[in-house]
Amino acid sequence: MSTALLLALIPTFFFVSVTPGMCMTLALTLGMTVGIRRTLWMMLGELIGVGLVAVLVVIGVAALIVQYPELFVVLKIVGGGYLLYLGIQLWRSRGKMAIDLNGRPKDTGRGQLASQGFITAVANPKGWAFFIALLPPFIDATQPLAAQMVTLLSVILTLEALSLLVYALGGKSLSKVLQKSGNVRLMNRIAGTMMIGVAAWLALG
Numbered sequence: 001m002s003t004a005l006l007l008a009l010i011p012t013f014f015f016v017s018v019t020p021g022m023c024m025t026l027a028l029t030l031g032m033t034v035g036i037r038r039t040l041w042m043m044l045g046e047l048i049g050v051g052l053v054a055v056l057v058v059i060g061v062a063a064l065i066v067q068y069p070e071l072f073v074v075l076k077i078v079g080g081g082y083l084l085y086l087g088i089q090l091w092r093s094r095g096k097m098a099i100d101l102n103g104r105p106k107d108t109g110r111g112q113l114a115s116q117g118f119i120t121a122v123a124n125p126k127g128w129a130f131f132i133a134l135l136p137p138f139i140d141a142t143q144p145l146a147a148q149m150v151t152l153l154s155v156i157l158t159l160e161a162l163s164l165l166v167y168a169l170g171g172k173s174l175s176k177v178l179q180k181s182g183n184v185r186l187m188n189r190i191a192g193t194m195m196i197g198v199a200a201w202l203a204l205g
Contacts, residue, residue: 031171049121090192
């Protein structure tokens with residue numbers, strides 16, 4: 001990849017990554033309810049999902065989604081239903097994602113957090129749309145694809161990870177403010193509302 005393309009790629013995907021969306025809302029929510037360290041597992045799953053989407057778009061598999069949209073719809077509905085369930089549990093201050101009424105985050109499984117991030121990334125229709133629209137101009141047909149793929153993934157995943165961390169830190173800060181005020185139930189409901197919003201976005205987007 002040429003230096004000119006690389007210099008154009010970085011600001012382009014920085015603004016795409018930092019824009020509020022499903023994955024960033026999820027990072028904010030989990031930063032609030034399970035803390036930064038456990039949110040890192042969600043981030044790992046999300047980054048694997050984003051990397052997979054980017055690779056599939058570059059090699060042209062995205063065309064299959066256009067040809068067989070019903071498979072993608074099923075994935076979106078399943079993912080949206082799962083996040084809706086988690087959001088309702090948070091609203092009721094129940095489940096592994098919720099903070100108990102004594103203000104202690106619960107010990108959510110690493111695999112559950114990672115799979116949640118992965119599903120949200122892969123089933124995000126706006127993520128596919130961004131990559132389908134933005135990646136092709138940064139591919140040079142005269143250069144080896146493998147080397148370009150490494151560069152693309154390095155830039156995209158680094159910017160995505162930084163953006164997720166910023167949102168998770170924002171959720172952690174909000175958590176501290178609300179816990180000091182003793183509003184643990186309110187915090188669960190805010191997080192639950194965010195999760196339900198992500199579910200709706202995933203299912204209906």
